[in-house]
Amino acid sequence: MSVLAATSGTTYTIWLIVLWFILIPGFAGAAIFYALAQVAGERAENQAYARGQRQDDADVVVTDA
Secondary structure: OHHHHHHHHHHHHHHHHHHHHHHHHHHHHHHHHHHHHHHHHHHHHHHHHHHOOOOOHHHOOOOOO
């Protein structure tokens, strides 16, 4: 029985390490990188508007409605 108890405790410890050091930081990192990508895309779009390379959305005629 001592082998089963040791294995169970070891498995629990391994999953705690996986959860706290791999899964949670991975999800947090994904959210942070997604936010940074959104900011970078918005910045690029704003710079294109400022240079006159894009027209305002209000000026675009919608033809597929």
